[in-house]
Every structure is written in structure tokens, then in C-alpha cells.
Amino acid sequence: MISELLTRFRFLIFRKRRSELDEEIEFHLEQEITTRIAAGMDPAEVRRQALIEFGGIEPTRDQCEQQRPGSWIGTVLQDLRYALRGFRRNPLFTISVLVTLALGIGATTAVFSVVDRILFRPLPYADPSRIVSVGMVHSLERQEFLMGRAYVEWQKDQTPFSVLAAQSTMVHNCDLVENNPAQLGCITFQVGFLPLLGISPVLGRNFLPEEDHPNGPHVVMISYGLWKGHFDGDPHILDRMINVDGNPARVVGVLPKDFQFPTLESADIVSPFAFNPAVQQTVNGGFGDPMRLFARLKPGVSVAQASAQMQPLFNGDLNWFPPFAKKELQLSIRTLRDRETQDVRPVAWILFGFVLAVLLIACANVAGLMMARGAGRQRELAVRSAIGASRGRLIRQALTEALLLSFAGGLAGLAMAQALVMVFVRLAPTGIPFISAAHLDLRIAAFAALLSCLCGAIFGLAAALEKPGLAALNAKVSMSRNHAFLRRSLVTAQIAVSIILLSGAALLLRSFTKIEEQNLGMQTGGVLTVKLALPWWRYNTNQKVMDFYLRLESSLRRLPGTRAAGMTDSIPPEGSLGIRYSDLAVQGKPRGVPGIGGTVVGRSVTPDYFRALNIPIVRGRNFADQDRTGDESEVILSRLLAERLFPGEEPLGKRFLSDSVRGRGAIVVGVADNVKNNGLTELSDPEMYTLRRSVPGDWGGDRLMVIVDSAMPLAAMEPWVRSEVASIDRTVPVEMEPLNQTISRLADRPRFETTLLGFFALTGLVLAVVGLYGLIAFMTTQRTREIGVRMALGATRGNILRLIASDGLRMVLVGLAVGLGTALAVSRMLKTLLFHVSIYDPLTYIAVPLLLSLVALVAILIPARAGTRVEPAVTLRAE
Amino acid sequence: MPQSTDLLQGTLDLLILQTIALEPMHGWGVAQRIQQLSKDVLQVGQGSLYPALYRLEYKGWIRSEWQITENNRRAKYYRLTPTGKKQLATELASWDRLSSAIACVLGRATEAS
Numbered sequence: 001m002i003s004e005l006l007t008r009f010r011f012l013i014f015r016k017r018r019s020e021l022d023e024e025i026e027f028h029l030e031q032e033i034t035t036r037i038a039a040g041m042d043p044a045e046v047r048r049q050a051l052i053e054f055g056g057i058e059p060t061r062d063q064c065e066q067q068r069p070g071s072w073i074g075t076v077l078q079d080l081r082y083a084l085r086g087f088r089r090n091p092l093f094t095i096s097v098l099v100t101l102a103l104g105i106g107a108t109t110a111v112f113s114v115v116d117r118i119l120f121r122p123l124p125y126a127d128p129s130r131i132v133s134v135g136m137v138h139s140l141e142r143q144e145f146l147m148g149r150a151y152v153e154w155q156k157d158q159t160p161f162s163v164l165a166a167q168s169t170m171v172h173n174c175d176l177v178e179n180n181p182a183q184l185g186c187i188t189f190q191v192g193f194l195p196l197l198g199i200s201p202v203l204g205r206n207f208l209p210e211e212d213h214p215n216g217p218h219v220v221m222i223s224y225g226l227w228k229g230h231f232d233g234d235p236h237i238l239d240r241m242i243n244v245d246g247n248p249a250r251v252v253g254v255l256p257k258d259f260q261f262p263t264l265e266s267a268d269i270v271s272p273f274a275f276n277p278a279v280q281q282t283v284n285g286g287f288g289d290p291m292r293l294f295a296r297l298k299p300g301v302s303v304a305q306a307s308a309q310m311q312p313l314f315n316g317d318l319n320w321f322p323p324f325a326k327k328e329l330q331l332s333i334r335t336l337r338d339r340e341t342q343d344v345r346p347v348a349w350i351l352f353g354f355v356l357a358v359l360l361i362a363c364a365n366v367a368g369l370m371m372a373r374g375a376g377r378q379r380e381l382a383v384r385s386a387i388g389a390s391r392g393r394l395i396r397q398a399l400t401e402a403l404l405l406s407f408a409g410g411l412a413g414l415a416m417a418q419a420l421v422m423v424f425v426r427l428a429p430t431g432i433p434f435i436s437a438a439h440l441d442l443r444i445a446a447f448a449a450l451l452s453c454l455c456g457a458i459f460g461l462a463a464a465l466e467k468p469g470l471a472a473l474n475a476k477v478s479m480s481r482n483h484a485f486l487r488r489s490l491v492t493a494q495i496a497v498s499i500i501l502l503s504g505a506a507l508l509l510r511s512f513t514k515i516e517e518q519n520l521g522m523q524t525g526g527v528l529t530v531k532l533a534l535p536w537w538r539y540n541t542n543q544k545v546m547d548f549y550l551r552l553e554s555s556l557r558r559l560p561g562t563r564a565a566g567m568t569d570s571i572p573p574e575g576s577l578g579i580r581y582s583d584l585a586v587q588g589k590p591r592g593v594p595g596i597g598g599t600v601v602g603r604s605v606t607p608d609y610f611r612a613l614n615i616p617i618v619r620g621r622n623f624a625d626q627d628r629t630g631d632e633s634e635v636i637l638s639r640l641l642a643e644r645l646f647p648g649e650e651p652l653g654k655r656f657l658s659d660s661v662r663g664r665g666a667i668v669v670g671v672a673d674n675v676k677n678n679g680l681t682e683l684s685d686p687e688m689y690t691l692r693r694s695v696p697g698d699w700g701g702d703r704l705m706v707i708v709d710s711a712m713p714l715a716a717m718e719p720w721v722r723s724e725v726a727s728i729d730r731t732v733p734v735e736m737e738p739l740n741q742t743i744s745r746l747a748d749r750p751r752f753e754t755t756l757l758g759f760f761a762l763t764g765l766v767l768a769v770v771g772l773y774g775l776i777a778f779m780t781t782q783r784t785r786e787i788g789v790r791m792a793l794g795a796t797r798g799n800i801l802r803l804i805a806s807d808g809l810r811m812v813l814v815g816l817a818v819g820l821g822t823a824l825a826v827s828r829m830l831k832t833l834l835f836h837v838s839i840y841d842p843l844t845y846i847a848v849p850l851l852l853s854l855v856a857l858v859a860i861l862i863p864a865r866a867g868t869r870v871e872p873a874v875t876l877r878a879e
Numbered sequence: 880m881p882q883s884t885d886l887l888q889g890t891l892d893l894l895i896l897q898t899i900a901l902e903p904m905h906g907w908g909v910a911q912r913i914q915q916l917s918k919d920v921l922q923v924g925q926g927s928l929y930p931a932l933y934r935l936e937y938k939g940w941i942r943s944e945w946q947i948t949e950n951n952r953r954a955k956y957y958r959l960t961p962t963g964k965k966q967l968a969t970e971l972a973s974w975d976r977l978s979s980a981i982a983c984v985l986g987r988a989t990e991a992s
Contacts, residue, residue, distance in 0.1 A: 020955070021929070023953070023955075024906055024929070024954075024955050025925070025929070026924060027906075027907065027952065027953075027954050027955070028906055028907045028910075030952070031907040032907070042929075054925055055924060055925065055926050059926065060925060060926050060929055060930065063926070063929075063930040064930050064933045065929050067933040067934040067937055068928075068933070068937060069937055203915050385908065712931070
């Protein structure tokens with residue numbers, strides 16, 4: 001067995017010399033001749049006879065060659081050489097196919113890489129489809145949360161879950177106090193949290209149950225990033241004491257490298273949640289501490305069943321809440337994937353659809369090009385078959401060509417995909433989950449390779465399966481009718497699909513320009529926002545915080561060029577602390593009905609806020625600096641709120657009751673114009689500005705920023721502001737950004753979506769037009785003789801042009817009609833993404849067909865005009 | 880010329896192996912010997928002879944070398960290799976099994992024995 005293999009291998013490398021066989025055959029002939037002469041035949045006749053009997057020498061040679069192990073390699077190489085020669089002879093065809101394949105495969109692979117994590121890939125936990133986020137939702141908080149008092153009951157009485165575990169509601173800033181201080185994100189979770197997710201620490205251990213108790217020992221787990229970065233991957237990190245916010249804590253574990261919190265937050269330090277059931281009935285107004293709750297469904301329990309089983313418990317909890325709140329609270333149980341990818345999924349699906357459409361167009365293009373080439377080569381195939389090429393050989397040749405093309409196209413596509421993914425990641429705004437982790441991986445590469453092989457095999461076979469008939473030897477027969485019909489249908493379909501893509505992209509573009517152009521109600525140019533992270537364990541009283549900011553305000557006001565410097569807790573178009581409309585109680589008016597009227601944005605500002613953002617005061621007056629030290633609390637209403645609260649009345653001088661606004665009464669001193677305050681795309685809410693007075697009680701809360709309106713270039717301002725901050729406290733980190741940049745970043749998401757879909761729509765258009773151009777050009781060449789005859793019989797160039805163009809225009813018109821109908825039908829899917837644009841936006845549905853017709857007309861006229869330049873005398877004589 | 884019988888697939892290999900098992904032989908000699916032994920019933924055309932020889936050589940069952948013939952002419956002689964000898968034995972055994980089976984089916988078992 002082994003020796004046999006060795007022999008084969010030897011012959012694979014050392015081929016026999018051709019002359020050996022020749023000599024052997026010559027010897028055979030001589031022997032034959034000698035025998036016959038000896039038998040008495042005529043020597044002159046003998047050689048001829050012997051040769052006849054011997055038969056063909058060349059086939060024998062071929063057959064002997066074919067016996068050689070590995071001789072098929074030679075055949076393949078020959079096929080490859082032949083294919084390459086063919087491609088070189090026809091570069092336009094080759095380049096069109098390659099570009100089409102690269103675009104199709106590249107775009108598909110890139111987008112698949114991006115949406116894969118969002119739509120298809122399992123989350124990085126054990127059996128992730130069984131993990132759910134459980135809790136209540138509320139009009140002001142759409143992510144599930146739960147209050148500690150309810151959690152005590154749920155833990156006791158729930159039935160649908162095998163495990164429940166809580167984490168704190170958000171990551172809070174904390175300080176690592178040591179020689180090399182750092183500000184970090186801290187979070188807490190229960191001891192059961194990691195086992196619930198099926199994660200174990202990469203180093204050390206999870207918390208112990210006795211550590212997850214109130215007043216338990218101070219232990220922490222740290223993130224992989226913190227360990228590798230801040231602690232240089234110290235192998236002795238376990239049991240090391242670190243100082244977090246002034247409290248020493250022992251490191252017991254390091255989280256895995258790719259660990260992600262189910263909330264997608266990033267935190268560096270985890271402490272035990274230390275849930276204390278005993279106090280939950282008393283803390284936080286009797287509701288208990290808020291938390292995020294995750295659970296694992298018991299086997300066989302669906303999300304719907306779990307909701308049904310939890311409903312009675314939830315209804316019981318509702319009894320503690322005041323009646324108006326009951327209406328707004330709902331039980332919510334969602335799978336983890338739904339929670340993580342909530343609002344990105346529609347976009348991801350649309351993107352996926354767009355890309356599949358582009359891939360379809362690309363495939364149709366390649367199919368069309370291959371078919372045209374096949375039709376043009378019928379004669380060549382017929383000749384090859386006539387001089388002895390077998391059917392199998394022809395099919396193998398065609399397959400080789402197709403696979404070679406799709407392999408090259410696949411490679412180019414992978415390169416293209418890599419580039420596109422890099423572009424996507426660069427362009428992508430924050431808030432799209434997982435995108436920064438998107439990269440080409442093996443699965444996706446395999447997906448592309450499979451795709452390209454499939455494309456190649458199908459087109460290759462389509463071209464080769466057709467048996468070249470003898471008729472093809474006679475070049476006067478043009479390509480068969482049904483082929484022509486297939487190609488026309490392909491081109492028509494391409495046009496229809498690209499209409500759908502274009503109108504989708506156009507709708508998004510219109511929506512995006514509306515977002516960009518809308519009036520925010522304030523000035524954004526020349527305004528600098530300054531955010532400061534005061535270490536809270538040093539600035540631990542409101543008095544200290546207020547002192548810091550007041551000193552900063554007065555020093556910023558002294559800077560040259562400063563027109564206004566104010567403080568606020570937030571800045572439009574972001575909202576701020578919501579107040580319930582029904583909670584606003586005005587002196588001398590009946591109270592509103594609880595739970596009705598939605599929310600009111602409340603903002604706590606200093607007098608310069610309106611000046612800095614140039615928000616006009618339409619009635620009454622702005623806050624004044626002397627108000628800040630007075631006893632009275634002043635408020636300014638937005639016009640919307642004033643009109644709603646005091647329709648047809650004078651709002652100035654009205655007084656809010658002491659329990660309604662920030663726990664004290666307040667008097668209305670002015671009405672400001674409306675400002676966009678609920679994000680860029682949502683409807684604005686009514687708004688109330690309270691004066692941030694210079695008393696410590698007004699300086700609670702951790703959200704505070706300074707806005708500076710300056711006549712100086714902002715780039716020059718930044719170092720000044722930095723040095724002013726440093727002169728007060730040089731350890732405070734400062735973050736600065738021009739306001740218009742902040743706002744432009746808010747539009748990143750729609751910009752990203754629009755760019756992406758626009759790119760694919762244009763790719764689709766280009767491919768479809770290439771297909772149309774190719775078909776018309778091909779048909780014109782095929783009809784050269786016919787055109788020659790027509791011209792010889794007296795047709796003018798105009799006649800010929802009309803003849804060819806009308807053919808193309810028919811396809812375009814049918815494509816337009818089908819495409820428009822489908823686009824109108826499916827545009828509903830875009831609805832959630834559109835801002836102030838109807839899904840039947842007339843402008844879009846006029847402009848897109850016009851654009852496409854125009855481009856298509858050019859694609860038709862160029863080859864058609866070339867067709868009219870036919871010289872009748874030349875074509876008629878050509879064959 | 881007597882009508883030649885088509886050789887069963889694979890039978891040619893067996894005949895060639897058997898023929899050169901006796902002594903090393905060149906291609907023409909093999910053809911002649913088969914024709915002779917079969918009393919002109921089996922005629923091996925060079926179109927199938929040489930591919931078969933090459934195939935057997937590539938399989939490592941026979942080996943070739945150039946030698947001088949009795950009338951001083953250079954010719955390529957084929958001889959069995961040890962693997963070829965084993966192969967011949969296997970093929971002979973399976974041929975016997977096959978031919979007796981066919982004979983049984985055709986009802987000539989008694990005559991054949």
C-alpha cells in the first residue's frame with residue numbers, strides 16, 4: 001500500500017519523457033513491419049498497412065498521458081490558462097464582473113458582520129435565550145427596574161424563574177485613591193449575578209454569599225481592562241487592598257476579558273450588592289432601593305407565561321403606589337437580546353434588506369454578463385466541440401472560468417468588506433450596540449466564499465449546459481429567444497429593485513435634512529459647554545459644590561470676550577428632570593387630574609442661561625442676579641407651558657403652591673420662547689425654568705454644567721477656561737465641547753443610517769445601470785447586421801436610434817412601475833426612522849423615478865448611438 | 880481475420896500481468912503472445928495496450944527498463960514487481976471465482992470442471 005503511494009508520488013514529480021513513448025511505438029511498428037515482410041508481403045505496402053492497423057498515434061499518446069497520476073492537474077492548469085487568456089482578451093467583461101462581485105460580496109459581508117451581532121449572534125452568556133430582564137417600566141423609564149420592597153416579595157413568591165439576581169441601576173463615578181489616582185466606573189451586583197449569566201472570573205473567585213451582606217467585608221472584583229491597564233496585569237492582584245473612594249477593599253477576582261454587562265454599561269469595579277431586606281420598607285419613601293433585575297426562565301416556561309405568572313405579584317405591588325402612578329406602571333419581561341438591541345433592530349433589518357437587494361442586483365448583473373458572453377461564444381464552443389472536445393470537458397472549462405472569476409471576485413469582496421467594516425466603525429455613532437466590536441470573522445468569510453462559489457457555479461453551469469449545436473457554427477444565427485427574454489427580465493427586475501432602494505434612501509435623506517434644518521429655538525454657535533467632574537468625596541456638601549461653581553462663574557465672567565457664563569443641569573435639545581404636569585399646583589386653581597398631561601421638562605439655571613443660548617424672553621423678565629440672593633423663588637415658563645397652564649390669562653405673577661415645584665412655592669416672572677427639549681426628533685415638551693439661587697439647597701444633584709457664550713474663538717477659550725478651573729482646584733478633570741458639536745453628535749445616528757443606506761442605494765443604482773448599459777450594448781452588437789440591412793434599405797439614423805432606444809425604454813418603464821408600486825408598499829417599514837416626512841412623500845416619489853429615468857436614458861443612448869454609426873457596406877460584407 | 884472478442888473491463892490488466900509473469904517482455908511481444916496463446920481470438924490493439932502498460936507501471940505493479948533485443952534493437956522491457964506478483968495472485972483468484980460463478984449461472988458448471 002505504502003509502496004504504491006510512493007510510486008504514485010514519484011511519478012507525480014518525475015514525469016516520463018515523451019520521447020520514451022515515441023521510441024516504444026516506433027519499435028512496435030518496426031516489429032510489425034518485420035513480421036509482415038517475413039510473411040512475404042510487399043515491403044512498399046507493409047508500412048502503410050501497419051500504420052493503418054496501428055490506429056491513431058496521438059490518441060494513444062493522450063491516453064498514456066492520462067494514466068499518469070495527477071494528470072488532471074495539467075488539465076486544470078490548461079483550463080486556467082485558457083480562461084485567463086479569455087479574460088485578457090475581454091477586459092471590459094472581466095472588470096465588470098469583478099467589480100460587480102466585489103461590490104456585492106463586499107457590501108453583503110460587511111453589513112452582515114455589523115448586523116450579525118445585533119440580529120443573529122447569541123449573547124456571550126450561557127444559554128442566553130433563557131435570560132430575561134424583569135421589572136416595571138414607566139413613562140419616564142422604559143428600561144425595567146424594580147424597587148427593593150417588591151424584590152423582597154418577588155424573591156419569596158415568584159414561580160417562573162429558576163434564578164433572580166439584581167445589579168445596581170447605574171454605573172456611578174468612583175475614585176481609585178492611591179499614588180496613581182484614577183476616576184473609574186463602579187457598580188454592584190448580587191452574588192448570584194455571575195452564575196446566572198454563566199460567567200466565572202478569569203482570576204480569583206466570585207463574591208461569597210457572606211460577603212454579599214450589609215456590613216459584610218469590603219471586597220471587589222475588577223474588570224480585565226483595569227487589571228491589564230492600571231495594574232499592569234499584576235499576577236499578585238488577588239488579595240491586594242485598593243482604596244475606592246477612601247474605603248479600602250480587597251480584590252477577590254478579575255472579570256473575563258470579553259465580559260459585558262447585560263445593560264451594556266462599562267464598569268471597572270464591582271462590589272457586592274449587599275441587599276438588606278430588613279430596611280426596604282423604610283428607605284426611599286418606603287419603596288426600597290431601585291435596582292435592575294435579571295432572571296433565568298425555568299425550563300419550558302416562555303416569556304409570555306412568565307409575564308402571566310408574575311402579573312398577580314405585580315398587581316399586589318401596585319397597591320403601595322399612589323393611584324396616579326398605577327396607570328403609568330407596567331410589568332415588563334423581555335429577553336436579554338430585546339433589551340440590548342431594542343431600537344437598533346428595525347434599522348439592522350432594513351440595512352440587511354438593502355444589502356440583500358444590492359446582492360440580488362449584483363447577481364443579476366453577473367448572470368447577465370455571463371449569459372451575454374456565453375451567447376457570444378456559442379460559435380467558439382461549437383468549433384471546440386467539433387474538433388473533439390467532450391461535453392464534460394466543455395462544462396469543466398466553463399466551470400473553471402466561472403469559479404476563477406468568483407474566486408477573484410470573492411477575494412476582492414473580502415478586501416472591500418474589510419475596508420467597509422472599518423469605515424462603518426469609524427462612522428458609527430455611540431449608542432449602536434456592539435458595532436465597535438464588529439470585525440470580519442471566519443464565519444463571515446466562509447459566508448462570502450460560499451456566496452461567491454454559488455454565484456460562480458450557477459452562472460458557469462447556465463452557460464455550459466447549453467449544448468452547442470451545429471447551427472452555432474453558422475454565425476448568422478443570433479442568440480436564442482428565451483435567453484433574450486431572461487436577460488430583459490433580469491434588467492427590468494434590477495431597475496425595480498434599485499427604485500425601491502433609492503426611494504428608501506431618499507426618504508431618509510429628506511428626513512435627515514429636516515432634522516438638521518429644524519429650528520432649535522436657541523443659538524448654538526460660539527457657545528462652549530464645560531463639564532466638571534468634582535470628586536464627590538471631597539465636595540461632599542452642597543455648600544462646597546456651590547462655592548466652587550460660584551467662584552468659577554465669576555472668574556469666567558472676567559475672561560475677555562465672555563458675553564455670558566451660566567450654569568444649568570442640562571442643555572437642550574436634551575430634556576432634564578421630568579416633572580409630572582399633574583403635579584403642578586397653581587394658587588387659586590383646581591389641581592390637575594393625576595396621571596394626565598404628560599411630563600414637563602424642568603431645568604435649574606442661573607440668569608445667564610437665557611443670554612448665553614440667546615433664548616428670547618417673550619413676556620415679563622429674565623432672572624436677575626439680585627434674585628439669586630433673595631428669599632423669593634422665581635420661575636420662567638416656556639410659551640407652551642404658559643399657554644397650557646394659563647390659557648387666555650396673564651401668567652406673570654401667578655404662584656405655584658409650595659409642594660409643587662422642588663418642594664417650595666415659586667412665582668412666575670417671565671415667559672421664554674419654546675426650545676427643542678426632547679431630543680432632536682421627538683415632539684417638544686412644555687418646560688419650566690427654576691432659578692438656581694445661591695443657597696446650598698439649590699446645588700444638589702450630580703448633573704451640572706457651565707455654558708459660556710464668548711466673542712473669542714472657542715479654541716482660544718478652552719485653555720483659558722482650563723487654567724481658571726485649575727486655579728480653583730487643579731485636581732478637577734474638565735471636559736469641554738462647542739455646543740454645535742454636541743448637537744451635531746445627536747444627529748449622528750440618523751446621519752449614519754442615511755449615509756449607509758444612501759451608499760447602498762447608489763451602489764444598487766450603479767450596478768443596475770451597468771446591467772442596462774451592458775444589455776443594450778450587447779443587443780446592438782448582435783443586431784449589427786440587421787441594422788446594416790435596415791440602413792441599406794433606407795432607414796435613417798433617427799429610425800435606428802428609436803428602434804434600439806424604445807426597446808430599452810420599455811424595460812425601464814416596466815421596472816419603474818413595478819419598483820414604485822413595491823416601494824410604496826414596503827415604505828411602511830421605514831416609518832419609525834422618519835422625522836416629519838410622510839412615507840408617501842410626494843417629492844421623493846417624483847424625484848427618484850426622474851433621477852433613475854435620466855440615468856437610464858444615458859445608459860441606453862450611449863450604446864444606441866454607437867449602433868447608429870454602423871456602416872451598412874461593412875456589416876453586410878462582414879460574413 | 881477472425882472476429883476478436885471484446886475484452887472485459889479489467890481483464891486486459893490480468894492478461895498483461897500473466898503474460899509478463901513468465902519473462903520480461905516488450906509491448907509488441909505482449910500483444911503477440913496474447914494473440915498467440917488465445918489462438919488469434921484476443922487481439923490487443925496498441926491503443927489499449929500502451930495505456931494499460933502505463934497504468935500498471937504507474938500503479939507500481941510492473942517496472943520497465945531499456946534492453947537490447949536479440950536482433951540488436953533497443954526496446955523497453957516490462958517485468959513484474961513484487962507488488963505486481965501479489966496483485967496477479969489476487970486477480971487470478973478473483974477471476975476464478977468470477978468465471979466459475981458465471982459458468983454456474985450459464986448451467987455449464989459440469990462441463991467446465
